[in-house]
Amino acid sequence: MHVVATAGHVDHGKSTLVRALTGMEPDRLAEERRRGLTIELGYAWTTLPSGERLAFVDVPGHERFLGTMLAGVGPAPAVMFVVAADEGWMPQSEEHLVALEALGVRHALLVVTRADLADPGPAAPAARARLAAGGLGGAETLAVSGHTGLGLDELRRALDRLVAALPEPDPGAPVRLWIDRAFTARGSGTVVTGTLPAGTITTGDELELAGSPARVRALECLKEPVTSVSGVARVAVNLRCQGTAERGLALVTPGAWTCADLVDVRLGPAGGPGATDLPARLTAHIGSAAVACTVRPLGGRTARLRLARPLPLHVGDVLLLRDPGRARGEVRVIAAASVLDACPPALRRRGAARERAAALSGAEPDAASLLRAHRLLRAADLLAMGCAPAAGPVCGDWHADPAYWERLGERLAETVRRYAAAHPLEPGMPVGAARHDLALPDRRLVAALVRPPLVLAAGRIVSGPAGLPAPVARAVERLRAELSAHPFRAPEAGHLAELGLGTREVAAAVRAGALLRVADGVVLLPGADVRAAALLARLPQPFTVSQARQALGTSRRVAVPLLELLDRRGLTLRVDEARRRCRPPS
Secondary structure (H helix, E strand, O other): OEEEEEEOOOOOOHHHHHHHHHOOOOOOOHHHHHHOOOOOOEEEEEEOOOOOEEEEEEOOOOHHHHHHHHHHHOOOOEEEEEEEOOOOOOHHHHHHHHHHHHHOOOOEEEEEEOOOOOOOOOHHHHHHHHHHHOOOOOOEEEEOOOOOOOOHHHHHHHHHHHHHOOOOOOOOOOOEEEOOEEEEEOOOEEEEEEEEOOOEEEOOOEEEEOOEEEEEEEEEEOOEEEOEEEOOEEEEEEEEEOOOOOOOOEEEOOOOOEEEEEEEEEEOOOOOOOHHHOOOEEEEEEOOEEEEEEEEEEEOOEEEEEEEEEEEEOOOOEEEEEOOOOOOOOOOEEEEEEEEEOOOOOOOOOOHHHHHHHHHHOOOOOHHHHHHHHOEEEHHHHHHOOOOOOOOOOEOOEEEOHHHHHHHHHHHHHHHHHHHHHOOOOOOEEHHHHHHHHOOOOHHHHHHHOOOOEEEEOOEEEEOOOOOOHHHHHHHHHHHHHHOOOOOOOOOHHHHHHHOOOHHHHHHHHHOOOOEEEEOOEEEOOOHHHHHHHHHOOOOOOEEHHHHHHHHOOOHHHHHHHHHHHHHOOOEEEOOOOEEEEOOOO
């Protein structure tokens, strides 16, 4: 099916025309029918000559109900713009056109009504010129009379041509159904209605309403029960949900939208002033929502809006900014605000607003622009803002701005270098310390940044192959020279210090594999344990600690912990309290 909204000045025959085309009464309220004035949104539908089904959203034309008009026009992809032949272009005609231009509606029919009361010739060219100036220059023009039926058959054929030219909506798009009516039905519970512009809703779906789960119990489309409906369509949804459903809320696919109360926007050209000329307080409209907002100019045509309540938004969405305080007769839709960032960074320091405006000046509503602003984003965050990642992730589900990622790699190398200079005895910089210094949200990002000559080993980052600082390496060489003749005569702690091997230096050498720690204060060269086991294997088995001490040419201070180390490593085996034997080679 297709959906078309009406637009035009009050009492120009919009409802009469819908009634004549559909045979249905779009005015639901008794007061509307009594006064002949549309107050609420009306809905009616018909079958076109081609067999296509078409639903109308009939909007009020009175200036007091502009917010209701925007709620009806917002989700509709096309409009039937109505101008009366006997009155021509009027103030609300202009305001509705400004709203349509700001919304980006580009599919329309111009219908000059009351052709039975006045010659449509003078009104039609003036209206066509105004629509052309508002971006609707391709609108087909017809003259009709809702009372006599003049021109209605040709209008039906023109509507067929209009809907045939509409772009095909994506049935797989995330759902965002702006609620334009909500009520409680006996035996069913909560029912909401709205225009579904894209996506698909199916019975049993788990959606989200105002941040809470909402399950679809049943669906109706044009009063007919259905199990699934895809946009564009008028739909009624029976929900099982928490909280209160009301106009202005949206039924959405969970996780597919950013619920934002702070957005950075670019002001569109449709009749709007610059950001610095905007009043500080306005009303923002999108879908059926009308939310008070405050405006902070950033520079040029960019601004930051703080919304009175969060709205589910994507980058590229258009908010209409309305000044409800303007004098009667003035156009109150004063700007179109295109969302550039639905989760903008904080502006904390002096000059930050000016820098932000410069960054947004050439920004497009896409993933690359968001990554330039945020530097790092998860794939889910990008999708929730309406932008699929253009390239693969840098790590896990993290995506990065390429220039920022390159700078991070350079900063990591410098950070590791500084850490090594400040901590010469440590084997490298811990990953956690690097994450903190680079202010990264995930340790995995640090690992992904490690590139030659950096090496990641045992949770630390080193520059090039792991090695010892030069002073420690020289001290180890001096010890190696002393132990060359008597490899098991471990020096006392005092002599180690004289060699330049204090507690920290010994620990660094042990971590680097340059020394073997036998016990606290007892160190030998690497492989001393294997060589000791080989010498002890030549003894008569089993042997005592004294026999082992003599065979190794060392003291009891070294022999006892060395034998215990051999026990732990499975090179020797205790026979009793006093004796051990070597294990045979496997």
